[in-house]
Amino acid sequence: MEKTWNNKAWLMVLPVLVLVAFSAVIPLMTVVNYSVQDTFGGNQFFWAGAEWFQEMLHSDRFWAAMGRNLIFSAIILAIQIPLGIFIALNMPRKGWGVPVCLVLMALPLLIPWNVVGTIWQVFGRIDIGLLGYTLHALGFDYNYVNDPFDAWVTVIIMDVWHWTSLVVLLCYAGLVSIPDAFYQAAKIDGASRWAVFRYIQLPKMQRVLLIAVLLRFMDSFMIYTEPFVVTGGGPGNSTTFLSIDLVKMAVGQFDLGPAAAMSIIYFLIVLLLSWVFYTVMTNYDVEK
Amino acid sequence: MTDTSEAVVSTDKDKMMRNAPATEGVAHGSSADAALARRMRRRGEESRFWWVVPTIYIIFLMLPIYWLINMSFKSNQEILGAFSLWPQNPTLRNYGVIFTDPSWYKGYINSIIYVVMNTAISISVALPAAYAFSRYRFLGDKHLFFWLLTNRMAPPAVFALPFFQLYSAFGLIDTHIAVALAHCLFNVPLAVWILEGFMSGVPKEIDETAYIDGYSFPRFFVKIFVPLIASGIGVAAFFCFMFSWVELLIARTLTTTDAKPIAAIMTRTVSASGMDWGVLAAAGVLTIIPGALVIWFVRNYIAKGFALGRV
Numbered sequence: 293m294e295k296t297w298n299n300k301a302w303l304m305v306l307p308v309l310v311l312v313a314f315s316a317v318i319p320l321m322t323v324v325n326y327s328v329q330d331t332f333g334g335n336q337f338f339w340a341g342a343e344w345f346q347e348m349l350h351s352d353r354f355w356a357a358m359g360r361n362l363i364f365s366a367i368i369l370a371i372q373i374p375l376g377i378f379i380a381l382n383m384p385r386k387g388w389g390v391p392v393c394l395v396l397m398a399l400p401l402l403i404p405w406n407v408v409g410t411i412w413q414v415f416g417r418i419d420i421g422l423l424g425y426t427l428h429a430l431g432f433d434y435n436y437v438n439d440p441f442d443a444w445v446t447v448i449i450m451d452v453w454h455w456t457s458l459v460v461l462l463c464y465a466g467l468v469s470i471p472d473a474f475y476q477a478a479k480i481d482g483a484s485r486w487a488v489f490r491y492i493q494l495p496k497m498q499r500v501l502l503i504a505v506l507l508r509f510m511d512s513f514m515i516y517t518e519p520f521v522v523t524g525g526g527p528g529n530s531t532t533f534l535s536i537d538l539v540k541m542a543v544g545q546f547d548l549g550p551a552a553a554m555s556i557i558y559f560l561i562v563l564l565l566s567w568v569f570y571t572v573m574t575n576y577d578v579e580k
Numbered sequence: 581m582t583d584t585s586e587a588v589v590s591t592d593k594d595k596m597m598r599n600a601p602a603t604e605g606v607a608h609g610s611s612a613d614a615a616l617a618r619r620m621r622r623r624g625e626e627s628r629f630w631w632v633v634p635t636i637y638i639i640f641l642m643l644p645i646y647w648l649i650n651m652s653f654k655s656n657q658e659i660l661g662a663f664s665l666w667p668q669n670p671t672l673r674n675y676g677v678i679f680t681d682p683s684w685y686k687g688y689i690n691s692i693i694y695v696v697m698n699t700a701i702s703i704s705v706a707l708p709a710a711y712a713f714s715r716y717r718f719l720g721d722k723h724l725f726f727w728l729l730t731n732r733m734a735p736p737a738v739f740a741l742p743f744f745q746l747y748s749a750f751g752l753i754d755t756h757i758a759v760a761l762a763h764c765l766f767n768v769p770l771a772v773w774i775l776e777g778f779m780s781g782v783p784k785e786i787d788e789t790a791y792i793d794g795y796s797f798p799r800f801f802v803k804i805f806v807p808l809i810a811s812g813i814g815v816a817a818f819f820c821f822m823f824s825w826v827e828l829l830i831a832r833t834l835t836t837t838d839a840k841p842i843a844a845i846m847t848r849t850v851s852a853s854g855m856d857w858g859v860l861a862a863a864g865v866l867t868i869i870p871g872a873l874v875i876w877f878v879r880n881y882i883a884k885g886f887a888l889g890r891v
Contacts, residue, residue: 299719301712307705308728308768315765316731319742382633389631394879396638399645402871404826404843407864414651415644420659420857422647453641458886460637465883503887514735517828535737539829542741555738566730574722 320559326552344553354554356529357537364448364533365512371452372508373501376459381493383464394464397457409521412450416522436523440530447519447531451512459504466500467493499576506569510562534558645868651861659857674862684859687842688866690756691825694839697760699820702767703813710775711801715784728769739765740833747834754836762830767820774819774885778812815881818874825870842867 330340348354383393400408416436418424427434436446470492478488516535519525525532525540532540538558542551651659652674653667662668678684712718713725743762744753752758786808790800806813832844846863878885 295715295717297718298716301716301718301721304708304712305718305724308709308772309724311701311705311761311764312728312731312768315743315761316734316739319739319746322742322745323738379633379637382630384630384634389634391876391879393634393638394882395875397634397641398875398879398882399868399872400641402822402826402868402875403645404828404867406828406843406846407867410846410860410864411644411648414857414861415647420651420663422643422665425663453644456637457641461883462887465887500883500887507886510733514733514737516735516737535735538735538737539740543833548741551741558735559738562733562735563730566733567726569733570726570729 323552323555323559326548327556330549340549344549345557348550348553348557351550353537354557357532357534360531361513361515361533364515365509367448368451368455368512369505369508371448372456372459373505375452376456376504377463377497377501379456379460380463380467381489383460383467385468394461397460399457400454401457403454405517406521408450408454409518412446412453412518413522416446438527440527443523443527443531447522450518450522451515454518455508455511459508462500462504463497466497470496502572502576506565506572510565510569513562513565648861648864648868651857652865654858656856656858671858674858675866677856677859678862678866684842684845684863687840687845690835690839691831691841691843692870694756694759694763694831694841695821695824697756698763698767698824699817701760702764702771702820703817706768706771706775706816707806707813710772710779711805713772713776714779715787728772732766732769732773734765736766736827736829740829743830744833753834754838754840756839758834759831759839759841760824762834763824763827765830766827767823770819770823771816774816775809775812777884777887778809778815782808811881815878815885818878818882819885821874822871 327344328340328342330343384390403411415421416424416434418428418435424434424436433439434442436442474492475488478492483491514535515533516539519531519533520536520539523531525536538551538554541547541554650666653670653672655669655671655673658664658668713721739762747753747758747762752761782805786804787800790804795804828841828843831841835841835844842863846860846867875882
């Protein structure tokens with residue numbers, strides 16, 4: 293759509309600007325403030341320069357949490373994206389099945405995140421949970437409280453349960469936008485099921501898939517509440533992701549300097565990712 | 581044996597039904613039509629099992645929720661004592677505890693108050709901004725739009741502590757408005773993006789015609805434009821409602837007693853000695869209900885909302 297140049301539009305954007313500045317810029321400045329100062333208690337601060345940043349970038353704990361988080365995000369994407377596409381391809385296109393599928397599949401997305409954690413904490417318990425009890429009855433040595441591997445499996449299945457529907461819904465929205473004529477043409481050409489997927493459905497889903505990959509990556513990179521409720525970051529530090537580590541440092545130990553420095557590094561990574569997201573999206577729009 | 585034969589009979593009937601239009605195609609005389617009809621028939625047979633994959637997936641989704649509902653109708657002795665797939669002695673005691681104890685049911689009221697406040701604030705500031713982004717170019721518009729997106733992507737953990745200090749300075753800790761304002765951090769950008777997506781779908785000629793007809797801008801906006809994007813506003817409101825409802829980290833940080841959300845009250849019970857599993861499950865079930873109720877209204881738009889208005 294052709295847009296007219298009008299700087300008075302700023303007046304319409306102003307309320308958003310003021311509100312988001314209050315809830316984003318001021319808090320962020322506080323973080324910057326802490327990241328370059330040190331304190332011995334009271335309200336006395338003095339300049340510490342880049343000290344905290346150096347400490348963070350050389351800290352094993354930070355890189356360990358970062359590594360765990362990246363592995364977690366990679367596993368999440370590797371499972372959820374193909375699974376989401378597969379389920380979306382098999383969803384009905386018309387009839388009573390459509391609203392039923394949409395509503396039931398979207399349900400986990402609307403559950404408060406700590407309730408998601410609670411559901412899986414209970415579900416996986418070997419004494420009272422269906423999953424844990426069944427696995428135990430079948431002879432598996434499953435215990436997410438003590439065993440790091442089981443804790444990881446539980447957290448990953450929980451995230452698959454929680455968020456795969458997002459990928460499904462996005463892919464489905466892409467699929468239903470394909471005109472019937474495309475499929476008819478493919479049938480006349482005698483295209484195989486795979487060819488239909490590869491040359492008609494996949495290209496048409498490209499845009500929504502892009503959104504799905506980026507949203508899932510960023511949200512899994514920021515995950516806090518669900519694993520915190522289920523495992524509390526344990527056993528040991530095995531499921532301590534970046535956000536959990538950050539909150540532990542800031543609220544638990546009150547190490548404001550390092551926590552603030554970590555926040556800034558964390559935020560810069562997210563900023564970079566957002567920039568990639570935005571550039572890819574706008575370039576895509578231009579190409580179209 | 582009877583089962584299989586019945587199945588065979590019904591399959592034959594299906595085939596006959598589907599043959600009817602196919603024979604019509606042949607009657608029209610073209611062999612390509614016949615080939616097409618044959619392929620379509622084959623495809624129809626393939627898709628008879630369309631329901632298998634969605635059904636398995638939905639069962640996987642529903643099992644943990646069912647388990648929570650199951651537990652909420654059991655007494656603690658039954659939960660810990662005997663393993664059973666459904667409540668042997670169904671009881672409403674757990675729900676009774678929640679609905680009679682103010683420290684429990686006030687949590688729901690608190691959550692609903694700040695969620696509604698947040699939705700109202702987010703939509704009312706996002707509407708004019710989204711209109712500006714969808715209709716005009718102005719100095720720094722692209723940077724501003726990008727900056728809004730970064731706030732949707734910002735990790736709440738980064739903001740928890742500064743929020744606490746900021747709202748303490750204003751004396752707003754433990755008030756509903758504090759949580760409502762803090763949730764604007766991610767809900768306002770979301771609302772702007774979703775509304776902009778819907779508004780861009782409305783042709784600009786409608787604006788111009790309205791001005792020619794002598795409508796002033798505010799009158800045009802309220803009388804003509806808002807009704808046109810009513811579904812978009814509904815979807816944006818739903819997403820604000822949803823993300824404010826599911827967020828816990830910030831809401832918990834900013835409240836102590838008077839405005840404490842139900843989700844935070846639940847976590848306190850978990851850590852109490854002598855865990856009350858039944859009440860915990862009942863509280864969990866009650867937090868799922870609002871989402872389940874509103875989702876029906878936006879079922880066809882939910883994907884568009886998640887794609888930030890861009891499908």
